[in-house]
Amino acid sequence: MTWNSGRHFLQIPGPTNVPDRVLRAMSAPTIDHRGPEFAALTLRLLAALKPVFGTSGPVVIYPASGTGAWEAALVNTLSPGDRVLCFETGHFATLWQEMARALGLTVDVVPGDWRHGADPGQLAHALAADPAHTIKAVCVVHNETSTGVTSRIPELRDALDTAGHPALLLVDTISSLASIDYRHDEWGVDVTVAGSQKGLMLPPGLSFNAISDKALAAAQSALLPRSFWHWAPILAANRRGHFPYTPATNLLFGLAEALAMLDAEGLPNVFARHARHAAATRAAVRGWGLEVLCADEREYSGSLTAVLLPEGHDADKLREVILDRFDLSLGSGLGRLGGKVFRIGHLGHFNDVTLAGTLAGVQMGLELAGVPIDPAGLGAALDVLRPR
Template identity: 65%
Template structure:
């Protein structure tokens, strides 16, 4: 049976793309060595520096966030370097695995996938590293697999108090443009991000924001790099150009998404996402279910991971909701497979869209035989109707 109405894409990214962004992407392709492109690229470079909160030039790659992960590593480190990683979920584990492929030696601070990177454990690891073997610390700001947001300012404070010189590398792939983030103010050395979440674009662009300290490390880095080389990207970017073919049409979309974010105002964007997170958690708790994140100070504003009761499979629930209500929810990843489902509430999202999403989840839970309090939706609406 064909469902009427639009599909509800409520995964935690790729997120919904606004119509005006889609229209911008459909502009005729231009000469990426001509003056129109120079104007476009210079505009989005400036706009992205504002989004990151940095005075330095940002690098924009025609790649997904995985490429920007790799760029952060190969531009700052050397083969055999030891790094400190923080296990907060599926994606922090993947970043560690990538580092191993590059001949780096990561030490993982283990976690329970229900809390963020622990500033005190990072402090302890650095205090024990009197020889300064760790050259970098890798942290995922918003762990998309768990709905947990790590406290980057507290982590920076812990690093500073130890006097350790390690670089701080932070993944904001699912938080940038939706959650308050300040690259310069928080003392981050490399921030990694991608286009398909809070920036409301299709996958295809990724970013590095770079501190002066990271640039100095880049000058000493001997890991192989060609596509990801900051030197070539930054030199070209100064002139509004790229060293190789860019994702021209998605850059048109980026210009429009930056306009949308700035028109709403970033503070308003962040507040809206916080409110959506509160409304979603209110529904989950009223249903009598459990939010995966257990730390009140680390709940993600962009997604909520929900633990299924014993005897129920999250993927079966997702299949029912897709079939009956034409809505996609995020799956549990790796060791959370079948145990959680994830509700995305980020990007181009309104109060009514979220209300419809939660109504679909509530109906799906009831159809799948999960006993829930039907007052869950009302609990969310009580928050949504008071802006």
Template identity: 75%
Template sequence: MHTTGGRHFLQIPGPTNVPDRVLRAMAAPTIDHRGPEFAELTKAVLPALGPVFGTAGPVVIYPSSGTGAWEAALVNTLSPGDRVLMSETGHFSTLWSELAGRLGLQVEIIPGDWRHGADPTAIGERLAADTAREIKAVCVVHNETSTGVTSRVPDVRAAIDDAGHPALLLVDTISSLASIDYRHDEWRVDVTVAGSQKGLMLPPGLGFNAVSEKALAAAGSAGLPRSYWDWRPIIEANARGFFPSTPATNLLYGLREACTMLAEEGLEHVFARHQRHAAATRAAVRAWGLEVLCADEREHSGALTAVLVPEGLDADAVRRIILEKFDMSLGAGLGKLAGKIFRIGHLGHFNDLTLVGTLGGVQMGLQLAGVPIKPGGVEAALESLREAAA
């Protein structure tokens, strides 16, 4: 592959582009993580995270991937043999359920077609049938990164309440936090799982758990082994501005700056921007004559759009041509969607003109790959953006 001028277009749905302001913040010298300057950093970062999660409660930060934050959510609240109810919404819900099984939990899965989000009705019916209250937690992926489908968490919460069930609600927001409207406290989520490398506009390396009072109470009797992932020593150390183990100091510098940027734009504007870009992208896909994977208009993701290629064509070949010709990375199809879709990420540090360039590269790549499309996709996106700006 030959080199080209200009910047690389990183349009996978995470890791996302890191803003220059965040990169510069991370370039600060590493400091003593037991000293007073670091305590000031911690005491600035933790309160700034609360509004991003929509919580007044504790947010636990780990030097980890989102997978680590998945594990932390489970081991702090559950005991060996506990039953958890999970919805099959895509590749990442499947991975989370497999992790839960390896921890010794009994995993019950509500099957799905990977084109819809978690089904609140099915969850409510299963909980209502659980008269022995064996199900201890309901786990939902808010925004399934592999499919571009957003589950309706408030409806899941309502289904749990209507069933009168005491199960905890655990929600993965790894690709939705700071991109799609989310309200930990208002929706009465017990544990919110997140990662640094998507809407928070950081490199990979930080995992998060936002924790309710009910989840903290469950942690007091949970029996799964935990040490590194244990919330209690972290929350206790955080009160003094520190962590019980070595933190990712420079990522925390970047996190402070990212939270500042989100506050400056305003979270409502951030969410609206993502929805605007998602709508313009869907307009382009439909104008090309292609199909968006998400099948429910209520569940379209603001963070990414998954595009089905026609039967008999290879989505990975399209991605390869776009990378080679236009220096742009798109997301691959994962699991049973491998080769069938490509994913356009439009989240994080992103604006209208970046979207137009992205869709221009996709349109040219589709044409070069021999995918039979109509040529008006970019113009349809432009019209959508013009209408939103009017």
């Protein structure tokens, strides 16, 4: 390894860089999680989370990764053998499908090419073919972290409404919450799944479910086994500011600070910042003469950009060069995209100069790895970032 000084550039699409003020908040002394001070913190947190999800309903916090929140969304709303419709938009959508099968659900998969999001037309077709309403839930990843493709959730909700179909809409926002505009209530989502380690600017370890009234009603008759993930005891304890288990106390200290930062910047400004950095990154990719994996401009991700390399070039070897020479970590290609793409994360605690440095490191790495590019890419990105 090359000796590196200065701070490591962590530009994977999560876990993301944790702001210093969040780290300081997490280093506070641990307090009694059953005492009045912690209860007051919990009640403040639960209220502050609601606008981030775009909901007036309950938000549940688990001491778990996003995978736990996936399971919670399924086991609280469904019964063994229930039919769920899942869109295959990338690696993480595929993992959620595998979990659903392992839990004893019947999974219908809408296949995809991993370059497009969930297709509202395909959903409408599937719903029209289900007049008996045997489909109990539709599972969609809002922003697919493996591909940099963002599905159009409002259009999927419109397809459900137009069909008059009662299926629940379950949406994974693990790499979009607090980075890309999202509206749980307005878009008619029944369960929103999220994690702490991306737009919320925390280490891994917290996950979330935002829950609609319809999902709460479904939970009354759901028969999949549940204990740790059961909403009812958590919601009951939360009313008093407590949890039915030991919570991740110091991560919650950090969450309070992260939510304060998001509130101070203003969510519309947060979304605009992410969109601008995404546009600058795509300008660099095109300037280099490379191809953005996402094939539909309506579905460009504000959180990350996946870049296709030309045939004959290995994206993992490129990432090795960039890490060794510039102390810069990029996301790998996952699943069927292994070795074919690298992913640039531009979400969370991030600014123009950090992005410029990231793209400069990528450009130098591409040249060192022998990938044929036009060096105008960095300049194209700076043109987008330049103040006007």
